[in-house]
Amino acid sequence: MSRPVVKAMDQVRAALLSGDAQGALAGIDVLVAAAARRGIDPALRDGLEARLEELRLLAQASLTGAQQAADQVRGILQAARSLQTYDSLGRRMVTATQADAPQRF
Numbered sequence: 362m363s364r365p366v367v368k369a370m371d372q373v374r375a376a377l378l379s380g381d382a383q384g385a386l387a388g389i390d391v392l393v394a395a396a397a398r399r400g401i402d403p404a405l406r407d408g409l410e411a412r413l414e415e416l417r418l419l420a421q422a423s424l425t426g427a428q429q430a431a432d433q434v435r436g437i438l439q440a441a442r443s444l445q446t447y448d449s450l451g452r453r454m455v456t457a458t459q460a461d462a463p464q465r466f
Contacts, residue, residue: 363399363400363401363402363405363409365395365398365399366392366395366396366399366401366409367409367412368395369388369391369392369395370388370392370409370412370413370416372384372388372391372392373385373388373389373392373416374412374415374416374419376388377416377419377420377423378419380423382423385420385423
């Protein structure tokens with residue numbers, strides 16, 4: 362029976378939906394181990410494939426969201442590093458600032 366595989370897929374899905382990357386990776390390891398140990402029931406293969414496709418879509422959406430967040434942070438840092446101000450005569454003065462680059466999100 363593929364019950365452990367289904368349970369592992371549910372854990373990966375829950376981790377992806379909650380934004381828990383480490384939990385998703387751990388769940389994938391459990392999923393692979395369960396599939397290797399017990400195998401996949403041929404009668405359930407199509408249903409599991411549909412669930413696996415859902416996991417692929419969730420993972421891709423998670424990656425896209427993380428990339429968009431990183432792009433926004435880069436934009437904010439770029440704007441913060443080049444603050445533009447004007448003096449009393451209306452001349453633009455550009456002041457470069459030193460902001461620490463983020464190492465990890």
